């Protein structure tokens with residue numbers, strides 16, 4: 001068993017479930033001390049059970065990412081408990097539907113507050129500790145930030161903004177040894193995504209969808225940015241999306257039975273030609 005007190009410390013937002021929890025699992029596996037955070041305290045309890053780590057390797061803190069005071073008290077607690085911080089992962093996010101016309105100002109601000117202001121406040125609050133440790137920041141974006149889809153107006157705007165934020169922070173802190181990158185998932189089966197899909201007419205999701213990425217795989221991509229080669233990379237976006245950014249839905253979308261898998265199943269591809 002490695003010395004827990006020597007392990008780097010990682011804080012992950014939205015790690016009560018879904019991708020954030022998968023990231024926490026992968027980082028724990030890669031010998032990090034873990035700070036679980038979420039705005040839903042019940043999720044933190046079950047996430048801590050899922051991780052099943054020794055108490056000296058994990059703490060769980062309530063955190064509303066769009067609130068500066070919430071960040072300040074969480075990071076004060078991280079410093080008090082673990083004495084420093086090596087990695088910030090901004091994963092908390094919402095993905096409401098709406099077009100440029102149907103989106104109202106309230107939805108616009110809600111999405112931008114969580115998905116864009118949240119990571120900025122997190123970075124701003126964590127930077128004093130990250131500069132000391134010459135640490136890393138990883139933002140969770142989406143492949144849709146560069147390949148938009150109708151009906152995701154405020155979401156796309158927020159995540160495209162997050163890409164700009166990632167590059168800007170990378171440039172501003174490069175001389176201080178802090179790296180800032182983005183992981184861009186494609187389609188991931190998470191509790192949040194299941195609710196969303198059911199709401200929008202796909203109650204059997206993820207049935208019929210191919211090449212889904214798992215939350216743990218997104219976690220492995222985050223771990224990459226903590227490795228020696230990963231620490232040589234900054235201002236980059238790493239797509240982990242089964243090819244959606246080059247081939248649109250890359251055969252993943254919920255298609256009629258006879259059209260499913262046309263990109264990845266050679267037999268179906270030949271039949272459909």
Ligand SMILES: NC(=O)c1ccc[n+]([C@@H]2O[C@H](COP(=O)([O-])OP(=O)(O)OC[C@H]3O[C@@H](n4cnc5c(N)ncnc54)[C@H](O)[C@@H]3O)[C@@H](O)[C@H]2O)c1
Pocket residue numbers: 013014015016017018019020037038039040043063064065066091092093094095114118140141142143184185186187188189190191192193
């Ligand atoms: N699931 C996908 O297919 C997919 C694809 C691309 C990108 N993403 C991105 O991955 C991230 C996680 O998505 P997910 O599918 O795991 O979602 P999810 O809804 O399953 O989990 C998100 C977690 O974040 C927490 N959260 C939400 N708003 C918060 C806030 N304001 N403050 C603190 N915590 C908050 C929620 O309580 C929840 O536990 C998001 O940024 C999302 O945009 C997801």
